[in-house]
Amino acid sequence: GENVEQHPSTLSVQEGDSAVIKCTYSDSASNYFPWYKQELGKGPQLIIDIRSNVGEKKDQRIAVTLNKTAKHFSLHITETQPEDSAVYFCAASWGQGGYQKVTFGTGTKLQVIP
Amino acid sequence: GAVVSQHPSWVICKSGTSVKIECRSLDFQATTMFWYRQFPKQSLMLMATSNEGSKATYEQGVEKDKFLINHASLTLSTLTVTSAHPEDSSFYICSVPGLAGGTDTQYFGPGTRLTVL
Numbered sequence: 001g002e003n004v005e006q007h008p009s010t011l012s013v014q015e016g017d018s019a020v021i022k023c024t025y026s027d028s029a030s031n032y033f034p035w036y037k038q039e040l041g042k043g044p045q046l047i048i049d050i051r052s053n054v055g056e057k058k059d060q061r062i063a064v065t066l067n068k069t070a071k072h073f074s075l076h077i078t079e080t081q082p083e084d085s086a087v088y089f090c091a092a093s094w095g096q097g098g099y100q101k102v103t104f105g106t107g108t109k110l111q112v113i114p
Numbered sequence: 115g116a117v118v119s120q121h122p123s124w125v126i127c128k129s130g131t132s133v134k135i136e137c138r139s140l141d142f143q144a145t146t147m148f149w150y151r152q153f154p155k156q157s158l159m160l161m162a163t164s165n166e167g168s169k170a171t172y173e174q175g176v177e178k179d180k181f182l183i184n185h186a187s188l189t190l191s192t193l194t195v196t197s198a199h200p201e202d203s204s205f206y207i208c209s210v211p212g213l214a215g216g217t218d219t220q221y222f223g224p225g226t227r228l229t230v231l
Contacts, residue, residue, distance in 0.1 A: 034219055043207050043222035089157060102220060104157045
C-alpha cells in the first residue's frame with residue numbers, strides 16, 4: 001500500500017518568514033495530493049491540492065510543488081502569520097471523485113512566532 | 115465545498131458501554147463516507163468506508179463487530195463503538211467525497227472526541 005513520509009515533524013518560524021514542508025510517497029500510481037490544515041480539536045481542512053499532471057499550484061500565500069519522478073511534493077507558505085499555526089498533513093491517493101482512499105503523512109506542527 | 119457535521123462533538127462513557135457517533139452531509143448526498151481515527155499527536159488512520167445501502171468496508175486490523183457502521187441514508191452515516199474500552203479513546207472523524215473547483219477531494223467533519231473511563 002501507499003506510504004507517505006512527512007518532514008519536519010515540527011517547524012517554528014518568525015512571522016513573515018516562509019515555511020516549507022516536504023513529503024514523499026511510495027506508490028507511483030498515486031495521482032492526487034491534498035494538503036490539510038488541522039487546528040486543535042478540529043477536523044482537517046483542505047487548503048490546497050494538486051494532481052499528477054500539474055507540477056505547481058499556487059493560491060495566494062500557499063503553493064504546492066510536485067516532482068512525480070522523484071515522488072515528492074512540498075507545501076510552501078509565504079509571509080506566515082500567527083493564524084497559520086496548526087498541524088499540517090500531506091496526503092496521497094489514487095483515483096477520482098473523492099472516493100479513493102487517502103493515505104496521510106505524519107503531520108507537521110507549525111508554530112509562527114509573532 | 116461540502117459541509118459535514120458530526121454529533122456529538124465530544125462524549126465520555128464508562129467502559130463496557132456503547133457509543134454512537136453521527137456523521138451528516140449537510141449540502142449534498144453522499145453514497146460513500148469514510149471514518150477515520152486519530153490518536154493524540156498522530157496522523158489520521160482510515161478505519162472503514164461506509165456505503166449507502168450496503169455493508170461497510172473495513173481496513174485491515176479494524177474489528178467490524180466492534181465498530182458498527184450504518185449508512186442508512188444518503189446524508190447520514192453512524193459509527194457505533196460497542197463495548198468501549200479505554201484504548202478506544204480517540205478522535206473520530208468522518209469525511210465525505212465532494213467536488214471542489216473541478217478537483218475531487220474529501221471534506222472532513224469537525225470530529226468527535228471519545229473518552230472511555
